Amino acid sequence: MKAYVKEHHYNKIMNIFRQSNRVFNKFICGQCVEALILGLLFFVVLTIFKFPYALIISVLTSITALIPIFGALIALVVGALLILITSPIKAGIFVVIFLVIQQIEGNLIYPRVVGASVGLSPILTLLAITIGGGLFGIVGMFISIPIASIINSLLVSDVNKRLSIKK
Secondary structure, three states, rough: OOOOOOHHHHHHHHHHHHHHHHHHHHHHHHHHHHHHHHHHHHHHHHHHHHOHHHHOOOOOHHHHOOOOOHHHHHHHHHHHHHHHHHHHHHHHHHHHHHHHHHHHHHHHHHHHHHHHHOOOOOHHHHHHHHHHHHHHHHHHHHHHHHHHHHHHHHHHHHHHHHHHOOO
């Protein structure tokens, strides 16, 4: 690229690439931290209520949390089936607990942890997910946070640059 583009444009493009790389790395780290928090939350709740297979279900939930949309469904079905083997009543209770924890995770934990990791406020994180999902479905939901963070980062850099020139 350096051979075909003017130095000024090359520097701008490389700056965008560097910021994009930084944001995507932080996004992946944030996703992993969020998955770990979710797994720990499930482990604590399932252990308190003395559910069988609490550790296995918590680890599965933590791993599948990295899969957008379908990960939660996989964890719910497998967890409910495992518990169903020992107690059908506890399996029903597990489904309710799972849905409650997923709501807490989706509305409180995820926007704060992942949004903070990429430098977006929780409201901008939810807005990005909503718009991305509405426009591009599941893929849009997954990539909307890093894209919104990159746009936000570039906009903040530009605003700061322009303000420093005016002084």
